[in-house]
Amino acid sequence: EKGGYEHFMLKEIFEQPRSILDSMRGRMITEGNHLMMSGFREFENKFINAERILIVACGTSWHAGLVAEYLIEDFARIPVEVEYASEFRYRNPIIRESDIVIAISQSGETADTLAAIELAKSKGATIFGICNVVGSSIARTTDAGAYTHAGPEIGVASTKAFTAQVTVLTLIAMIMGAKRGTLETTKLHELMAELDNIPAKVERALKLDAQIQEISEKFKDATNFIYLGRGYNYPVALEGALKLKEISYIHAEGYPAAEMKHGPIALIDEQMPVVVIATKDSSYEKIVSNVQEVRARKGQVIAIVTEGDTTIPTMADHVIEIPETSEHLAPLLSVIPLQLLSYHIAVMRGCNVDQPRNLAKSVTVE
Ligand code: F6R
Numbered sequence: 001e002k003g004g005y006e007h008f009m010l011k012e013i014f015e016q017p018r019s020i021l022d023s024m025r026g027r028m029i030t031e032g033n034h035l036m037m038s039g040f041r042e043f044e045n046k047f048i049n050a051e052r053i054l055i056v057a058c059g060t061s062w063h064a065g066l067v068a069e070y071l072i073e074d075f076a077r078i079p080v081e082v083e084y085a086s087e088f089r090y091r092n093p094i095i096r097e098s099d100i101v102i103a104i105s106q107s108g109e110t111a112d113t114l115a116a117i118e119l120a121k122s123k124g125a126t127i128f129g130i131c132n133v134v135g136s137s138i139a140r141t142t143d144a145g146a147y148t149h150a151g152p153e154i155g156v157a158s159t160k161a162f163t164a165q166v167t168v169l170t171l172i173a174m175i176m177g178a179k180r181g182t183l184e185t186t187k188l189h190e191l192m193a194e195l196d197n198i199p200a201k202v203e204r205a206l207k208l209d210a211q212i213q214e215i216s217e218k219f220k221d222a223t224n225f226i227y228l229g230r231g232y233n234y235p236v237a238l239e240g241a242l243k244l245k246e247i248s249y250i251h252a253e254g255y256p257a258a259e260m261k262h263g264p265i266a267l268i269d270e271q272m273p274v275v276v277i278a279t280k281d282s283s284y285e286k287i288v289s290n291v292q293e294v295r296a297r298k299g300q301v302i303a304i305v306t307e308g309d310t311t312i313p314t315m316a317d318h319v320i321e322i323p324e325t326s327e328h329l330a331p332l333l334s335v336i337p338l339q340l341l342s343y344h345i346a347v348m349r350g351c352n353v354d355q356p357r358n359l360a361k362s363v364t365v366e
Contacts, residue, residue: 007347008354009155009247013339014206016160017199019150020332023164027146027171030196033189035175037168039128039146043100046126047172048179050100053078054125056085056116057104058363060158060242064165065104066235067331071170074328075177085112086366089119097124104169105129106153106161107362108136115366117141130168132161146172155354156361157246159339162239163202163332170195170329194326198333201323205336208320212337215302215318216344219273225252226264226299227338229277230287232330236277240338247353248346257290268299275341276316277334280306281327291315302341304334 005011012019027037040047047053053072055065062084069080083093085103089112095101101120105113108131117127117138129142132150139145150164174191177183183191219225225244229237234256241254255264257276268274274294278287288311294301295315303316306324313319320337346353 007155007343009157009159009343012153012155012160013336013343015151016163016336017203017206019160020163020167020202021199022149022151023167024171024195025149028192028195030192033192035171035178035192037146037171037175039144040172040175043126043128043144044179047100047176050078051098052096053080053100053102054095054120055080055082055102055104056088056113056120057082058085058110058112060162060239061104061106061113061165063235063239063242064162064169065102066238067166067232068102068169068173070232071173071328072176075173075183076180077182078176083116085110085116089116093119095120095123095125099125101125101127103127103129103138103142104165105136105138106132106148106158106165108133108138109362109364110138111364111366114138114141130165132164154361156356156359157243157342157353162335166331167195167198191326191328194329198325198329201325201333202336205322205333208322208337209340212320212340213344215320216341216348218318219302220345220348222250222271222273224267224271225250225273225275226267227252227254227275227277228257228260228287228290229254229334230257230283231281232327233277233279233281233334236331236334236338237275239335240275240277240342243339243342244345246359247342247356248349248351249357250345257287260290260293265293265297268294268297270298270300272299273302274299275302275304275338277304278312279304279322279327279330279334280309280324281330288312304337
């Protein structure tokens, strides 16, 4: 059942080239540059004319929502707010009939997300669900939706569901941008071609497994970790930190890299591993300075960089090279080494990676 893998989590990490492909199958036809999402079509006009989009989710699904905020605002130029479902439902939020609410949930059973949907529904908003489990409660209560088609996710720590969510949300942002005319056609076609290359690039990123295992050996006894990223890689920093704490029980914090100097930098000393996601994108120069700031305080830098980078390898203690891609699609690749890092560290610490203590796969109570 684990397909020869030692744990479901590892199997699910390695399934990602396939699950990402499944999440876009039939939705993106690169020949003729065709994009379609059946669940989306009925509410297409509402989406395109929306004054605002609210995203509600918890945990890893909330991180996928953060990536979607950047994508939708960039491609479709519609304001997006990403909310923790638990906060949204209890804080007397402003919800209008013209709002589109996107609820993201792997299990489709998360109590807080379900309650946030009910609240938004009662105010007349249109609810669009992005779920993995077919026929789940959230999939049934939403007005429309798109399944992520990642296949059953058994490991409690979410991996392939996250990349499938990000893929579906990327397609939605692209469709919205194309229909609104805010995403240039040439750019759209470039993105489609690049999205088509992602499964093969994830496959290449998975080849880093042995190298990541060696790095994990060096850090398995750490008591704290910091993860830094900017732009599209900021949600990935949060996700990397969440993966590590969930399954290895090492305390980890994810931050947008520029926030470091507003507090967390005080934590950095020779004992502190800092994972920096520093792929070649529009904030590359800025993140190079962040790496220097960490080095100056003797933090140990594990950098995720784009293949061929010659600058960061001169300053980082450990360098993990991932294939180059568009910055808009970066999370789909940069999250892979972080999933593997947390997996190997957890295994080396003797943790039950598929069923970490205190956690359940579906959080059906608030
Ligand atoms: C992280 C994790 C949790 C879930 C969260 C939401 O690995 O498993 O943080 O992401 O409980 O669950 P869903 O997506 O099922 O609503």
